[in-house]
Amino acid sequence: MFINHDYIENLLEKSKQATKEEIDSILDKADLHKGLSHQEIAILLQTEDEKQLKRIFKIAGNIKKSIYGNRIVVFAPLYISNYCVNNCKYCGYKRDNNFSRNRLSMKQIQEEVRILEKMGHKRLALEAGEDPVNCPIDYVLDSIEAIYNTKLDNGAIRRINVNIAATTVENYEKLKAKEIGTYILFQETYHKEIYEDVHPKSIKGDYEYHLTAFDRAMTGGIDDVGGGVLFGLADYKYEVLGLMLHNEHLEKEFGVGFHTISVPRLKKADGMTMEEFPYLVSDEEFKKIVAIIRLAVPFTGMILSTRESVEMRQEVIKYGISQVSAGSCTGVGGYKEHEMGMAKDQFELADHRSPMEVLKSLMKYGYIPSYCTACYRNGRTGDRFMRLAKSGQIQHVCQPNAMMTLMEYALDYGDEEFMDMAEKVIEQEVSNISKQKIKDLLINNLERLRNGERDLFL
Numbered sequence: 001m002f003i004n005h006d007y008i009e010n011l012l013e014k015s016k017q018a019t020k021e022e023i024d025s026i027l028d029k030a031d032l033h034k035g036l037s038h039q040e041i042a043i044l045l046q047t048e049d050e051k052q053l054k055r056i057f058k059i060a061g062n063i064k065k066s067i068y069g070n071r072i073v074v075f076a077p078l079y080i081s082n083y084c085v086n087n088c089k090y091c092g093y094k095r096d097n098n099f100s101r102n103r104l105s106m107k108q109i110q111e112e113v114r115i116l117e118k119m120g121h122k123r124l125a126l127e128a129g130e131d132p133v134n135c136p137i138d139y140v141l142d143s144i145e146a147i148y149n150t151k152l153d154n155g156a157i158r159r160i161n162v163n164i165a166a167t168t169v170e171n172y173e174k175l176k177a178k179e180i181g182t183y184i185l186f187q188e189t190y191h192k193e194i195y196e197d198v199h200p201k202s203i204k205g206d207y208e209y210h211l212t213a214f215d216r217a218m219t220g221g222i223d224d225v226g227g228g229v230l231f232g233l234a235d236y237k238y239e240v241l242g243l244m245l246h247n248e249h250l251e252k253e254f255g256v257g258f259h260t261i262s263v264p265r266l267k268k269a270d271g272m273t274m275e276e277f278p279y280l281v282s283d284e285e286f287k288k289i290v291a292i293i294r295l296a297v298p299f300t301g302m303i304l305s306t307r308e309s310v311e312m313r314q315e316v317i318k319y320g321i322s323q324v325s326a327g328s329c330t331g332v333g334g335y336k337e338h339e340m341g342m343a344k345d346q347f348e349l350a351d352h353r354s355p356m357e358v359l360k361s362l363m364k365y366g367y368i369p370s371y372c373t374a375c376y377r378n379g380r381t382g383d384r385f386m387r388l389a390k391s392g393q394i395q396h397v398c399q400p401n402a403m404m405t406l407m408e409y410a411l412d413y414g415d416e417e418f419m420d421m422a423e424k425v426i427e428q429e430v431s432n433i434s435k436q437k438i439k440d441l442l443i444n445n446l447e448r449l450r451n452g453e454r455d456l457f458l
């Protein structure tokens, strides 16, 4: 098995003895923006030295800028069912929690999607609890189809990433056939003993089955997979090494590692208290985690949710986050209920701003919010995406695409202030584009958008 407990523990122990010179030379290597091995990451995780930490943040910031420019991809989660047969100690949807459960009908899904489209969303993460009877794969597949088919005015969901429980190769093939974007699954914790403790007597409690889900997903033809751990369940150093080993395993077996890594931190939920969890991650540690992952896997997108506060989101965007959720509800039917002021959430959120507020704030701090879905729709997935990303070529399409989706948003959903901000950002960015052919294409496409055309991308 690619996660070996003794190996991780030994490596963490051994890495404590690294000299200043060794750490400096790892940081020199990180500065080449080509990534680091898990052995090197083990050493960086042990660093407490102020000067070295400062350098880690600086390099992470540089990698972020040179690979992702100033773009931040924006998405929202959509919860379709809170039926759950598992009893995860940390989760508000655990089976022991007594509340009236539901799953959305196709009509209700369409209602939720229309609300999300009215907010300007183009990318969703579909979320569901695990329940083979009340939430079978066919229901998930129908939901995906319903989402893609729901259009409101110029609104459309163009990419659905799916975060459902570990399943079979056959089910992954079915998800692939429905044209999902990334299949996302959090390992929650790589620490087997803790994993089994926090997932008592349940389907999800099978550590090996959960750990090998991406192998089955990739065997089933899904080539973009998104990993993550729930930070706060076990020692964060152990978890980051787990992520690295998992990524290296996928690279070796399938030629491509994680498309994205999510960094959720444990939040208060019904039926649990934070005091039950001894490994909670402090804000300082959290920033270090994000920066070190950025050094380790420069081309893997990093996702941050509204579990984090506005301030923390602004901070870690600098060091590595490339995708953020906005305007999120984590309840089933939450968007409609939110409008009516009565949602049952899976856990507490810290950023309650609307997407428009999030987008404005991103622009204010010099970022370009992007709803781009072009790579996936042009077949730039899996190793094809990674090759383009690693060659730096991807910049030439990402930047113009981000601006086109920003213009679309401004035209369809923005207020006057938004339009002013967007126009300024776009003008500035157009002038920064060095390739004349791409500049001309972009200017032409922006004009076509102003004239009412939609969904243009390179």
Ligand code: SAM
Binding pocket: 090, 091, 092, 127, 128, 129, 130, 163, 164, 165, 166, 185, 186, 188, 204, 229, 230, 264, 265, 266, 267, 268, 269, 307, 346, 347
């Ligand atoms: N049922 C699917 C599974 O088993 O992977 C999807 C899980 S759920 C809809 C999405 C994620 O929410 C979980 O993987 C977990 O990491 C996260 N989550 C659950 N409880 C949480 C809490 N109290 N605080 C923060 N995140 C939590």
